[in-house]
Amino acid sequence: MxxxxxxxxxxxxxxxxxxxxxxxxxxxxxxxxxxxxxxxxxxxxxxxxxxxxxxxxxxxxxxxxxxxxxxxxxxxxxxxxxxxxxxxxxxxxxxxxxxxxxxxxxxxxxxxxxxxxxxxxxxxxxxxxxxxxxxxxxxxxxxxxxxxxxxxxxxxxxxxxxxxxxxxxxxxxxxxxxxxxxxxxxxxxxxxxxxxxILVPVTTRESWTADLMGISFPDAGLTVRGPDGRGLHTARGKLLFTHFGLSGPLILNASAEIKELAAQVREAAPLPKSLKAGGREAVESPQNGKTLYLELDLLPGEDWSRTDATLRQGCEQGGKRLVATVMAELLPPKVANRVCLQAGLPKDRRCSELSREERRRLAQGCHGLRLTYRGHLGADKAIVxxxxxxxxxxxxxxxxxxxxxxxxxxxxxxxxxxxxxxxxxxxxxxxxxxxxxxxxxxx
Ligand SMILES: Cc1cc2nc3c(=O)[nH]c(=O)nc-3n(C[C@H](O)[C@H](O)[C@H](O)COP(=O)(O)OP(=O)(O)OC[C@H]3O[C@@H](n4cnc5c(N)ncnc54)[C@H](O)[C@@H]3O)c2cc1C
CATH class of the missing domain: 3.50.50.60 (FAD/NAD(P)-binding domain)
Incomplete structure (x- = not known):
C-alpha cells in the first residue's frame, strides 16, 4: 500500500x-x-x-x-x-x-x-x-x-x-x-x-420551437397555468428556445416547480401505462388535456396596452405594410410570426385590414405566447x-x-x-x- x-x-x-x-x-x-x-x-x-x-x-x-x-x-x-x-x-x-x-x-x-x-x-x-x-x-x-x-x-x-x-x-x-x-x-x-x-430543460408538445431554436430573450416572463387556465407559478429571467422546447435560466430555475405542479396535475389524471417517471428517465405529462400550459411574456417590461399602442402607431405608418413587419419591430421575426399565427392572422395580412380586436390579440400574444408542457428532459440533460x-x-x-x-x-x-x-x-x-x-x- x-x-x-x-x-x-x-x-x-x-x-x-x-x-x-x-x-x-x-x-x-x-x-x-x-x-x-x-x-x-x-x-x-x-x-x-x-x-x-x-x-x-x-x-x-x-x-x-x-x-x-x-x-x-x-x-x-x-x-x-x-x-x-x-x-x-x-x-x-x-x-x-x-x-x-x-x-x-x-x-x-x-x-x-x-x-x-x-x-x-x-x-x-x-x-x-x-x-x-x-x-x-x-x-x-x-x-x-x-x-x-x-x-x-x-x-x-x-x-x-x-x-x-x-x-x-x-x-x-x-x-x-x-x-x-x-x-x-x-x-x-x-x-x-x-x-x-433539478435545473432541467422542458419539452413542449408544440414542435414549432425547433424553428425558433437558438433565439433567446435576455428578459422574459413565464406563467405556468393549470388545465383550467389558472396561474400557478410565475418567474422572470433569460429564456432560450430549443429544438425540443424551452431552456435558459428562466426555465431551468422554474423546472423543479413545474415538475411538482405537473405531478399534481398527473395525480388528478391517471398516468398512461407507457409512462415512466423519475430517475434518469425523461418525464412526460399525459395527453388527455390534463396538463400545464407555459405562457411566455416576451415584453415583460411593459403593459399589453402599451404594446397595443406601439402596434397601432406602426400600422399608421402605412396601410400597405404587412402586420408581420410591424410585429418584427417588437420581436425577432420568427417569434413575431408565431405570435401572428397564435392570434389567428395569416402571414400576408396588411395593416389596413387589421381590426382593433385582432391588434389586441397580437398585443396580448406578445405577453402570452402559449405552449403546452410535455415533460422534462432526463437526468442526462440536467444541469444540476x-x-x-x-x-x-x-x-x-x-x-x-x-x-x-x-x-x-x-x-x-x-x-x-x-x-x-x-x-x-x-x-x-x-x-x-x-x-x-x-x-x-x-x-
Ligand atoms: C451542461 C452544464 C452546464 C453547467 N453550467 C454551469 C455554470 O455555468 N455555472 C455553474 O455554477 N454550474 C454549472 N453547472 C454545474 C457544474 O458543472 C457542477 O456544479 C460542477 O461541475 C460540480 O463539480 P464537482 O467537482 O463537484 O463534480 P464534477 O464536475 O462532476 O467532477 C467530478 C469528477 O469526479 C470524477 N469521478 C467520479 N467518480 C470517480 C471515481 N470512481 N474515481 C475517480 N474519479 C471519479 C469524474 O470523472 C469527474 O471528473 C453546469 C452543469 C452542466 C452539466
Missing amino acids: NTDFDCIVIGGGPAGMMAAARAGELGGRVLLLEKNRSLGRKLLLTGGGRCNVTNLQPDLHSLVGSYGRQGRRLYSVFAGFGPQDMLGFLRDSNVPTKVEAEGRAFPADDRADSVLNALVEYMKRSGVQVMTSTPVQGLQPPAKGSGLVVQCSGERQFYAPWVVLATGGFARPETGSTGDAIPWLEHLGHRIHHPEP SRGGVDLEQVDFKTMESSVVPGLLLAGDILDFDRPSGGFSLQICWSTGWRAGERAAGMA
Missing part, C-alpha cells in the same frame, strides 16, 4: 482540483485521482462553454439566501473563500473576468478552458501529483488507526490521513459524474438523498441534480464528515439545491478550498 501522501483527492472536477491545489499550496503532499483521461470534463461544458464561474450578490446574506433553506450552512465556507476570492484567484492567474446580467461572472474571453487551465496551473504550482485514467473502486477505514484506504483497480491501494471525496453529483453522467461514491458512502454509514434532477450526502452529516467549518473522521466532502456530492447562475460552481470553489485547508491542518 502506498502511504506517501497526506491527502488523496478523488475526482478531478472543480471541487477536487481546488481542494488538491489548496492543500498542496499549504505544504501537504497531495495525490489527485481522476477516472477520465482528462480533468474537468464537466467544467468545460459549463455556461455553454463560457463557464459562469460565480455569481456576485450584493452581500453574503443574499448569496446564502440564494440556496434556499439549506443555504445557511454555507456562511462559513463562503466567508472563507467567496465569489470575490474566486475572481481574485482568476485575476492572479491571468484570467480576467466580466460580470453580466443578474451578477453572473464569466472569464472575459468566454472560455471555460481558461478557468480549467488556471486550476491545472494552480495544482502544478502546489506540487499536486495527478493520476488520470484511474477510477477509484472503493474507500474504507484501515484495519488499524485513523485515515482511509483508497482502492483502485488491480489491487492498487493508497492510504492517507485525509481523503477529499469530490466525485460530483448525478447530472450528465457521460462527464464522469456517475454516482460511484454513493455505495461507499452508504457503506460507511452516511445518509444519502437519492438523485433527482439534487441529492447526495445528507448535510446534517457534514461539519461545514471543516468539510469533514461527522460519520467518518478524515473524510472530507466537496462540490456536487453535497445535497444542496442550487439555482443556475454560477451558484453551483461557487459551492465547489468554496467547499473545495475549505476541504484543502482542513487536509493541510489549517481549518
Whole structure:
C-alpha cells in the first residue's frame, strides 16, 4: 500500500482540483485521482462553454439566501473563500473576468478552458501529483488507526490521513459524474438523498420551437397555468428556445416547480401505462388535456396596452405594410410570426385590414405566447441534480464528515439545491478550498 501522501483527492472536477491545489499550496503532499483521461470534463461544458464561474450578490446574506433553506450552512465556507476570492484567484492567474446580467461572472474571453487551465496551473504550482485514467473502486477505514484506504483497480491501494471525496453529483453522467461514491458512502454509514434532477430543460408538445431554436430573450416572463387556465407559478429571467422546447435560466430555475405542479396535475389524471417517471428517465405529462400550459411574456417590461399602442402607431405608418413587419419591430421575426399565427392572422395580412380586436390579440400574444408542457428532459440533460450526502452529516467549518473522521466532502456530492447562475460552481470553489485547508491542518 502506498502511504506517501497526506491527502488523496478523488475526482478531478472543480471541487477536487481546488481542494488538491489548496492543500498542496499549504505544504501537504497531495495525490489527485481522476477516472477520465482528462480533468474537468464537466467544467468545460459549463455556461455553454463560457463557464459562469460565480455569481456576485450584493452581500453574503443574499448569496446564502440564494440556496434556499439549506443555504445557511454555507456562511462559513463562503466567508472563507467567496465569489470575490474566486475572481481574485482568476485575476492572479491571468484570467480576467466580466460580470453580466443578474451578477453572473464569466472569464472575459468566454472560455471555460481558461478557468480549467488556471486550476491545472494552480495544482502544478502546489506540487499536486495527478493520476488520470484511474477510477477509484472503493474507500474504507484501515484495519488499524485513523485515515482511509483508497482502492483502485488491480489491487492498487493508497492510504492517507485525509481523503477529499469530490466525485460530483448525478447530472450528465457521460462527464464522469456517475454516482460511484454513493455505495461507499452508504457503506460507511452516511445518509444519502437519492438523485433527482433539478435545473432541467422542458419539452413542449408544440414542435414549432425547433424553428425558433437558438433565439433567446435576455428578459422574459413565464406563467405556468393549470388545465383550467389558472396561474400557478410565475418567474422572470433569460429564456432560450430549443429544438425540443424551452431552456435558459428562466426555465431551468422554474423546472423543479413545474415538475411538482405537473405531478399534481398527473395525480388528478391517471398516468398512461407507457409512462415512466423519475430517475434518469425523461418525464412526460399525459395527453388527455390534463396538463400545464407555459405562457411566455416576451415584453415583460411593459403593459399589453402599451404594446397595443406601439402596434397601432406602426400600422399608421402605412396601410400597405404587412402586420408581420410591424410585429418584427417588437420581436425577432420568427417569434413575431408565431405570435401572428397564435392570434389567428395569416402571414400576408396588411395593416389596413387589421381590426382593433385582432391588434389586441397580437398585443396580448406578445405577453402570452402559449405552449403546452410535455415533460422534462432526463437526468442526462440536467444541469444540476439534487441529492447526495445528507448535510446534517457534514461539519461545514471543516468539510469533514461527522460519520467518518478524515473524510472530507466537496462540490456536487453535497445535497444542496442550487439555482443556475454560477451558484453551483461557487459551492465547489468554496467547499473545495475549505476541504484543502482542513487536509493541510489549517481549518
Ligand atoms: C451542461 C452544464 C452546464 C453547467 N453550467 C454551469 C455554470 O455555468 N455555472 C455553474 O455554477 N454550474 C454549472 N453547472 C454545474 C457544474 O458543472 C457542477 O456544479 C460542477 O461541475 C460540480 O463539480 P464537482 O467537482 O463537484 O463534480 P464534477 O464536475 O462532476 O467532477 C467530478 C469528477 O469526479 C470524477 N469521478 C467520479 N467518480 C470517480 C471515481 N470512481 N474515481 C475517480 N474519479 C471519479 C469524474 O470523472 C469527474 O471528473 C453546469 C452543469 C452542466 C452539466
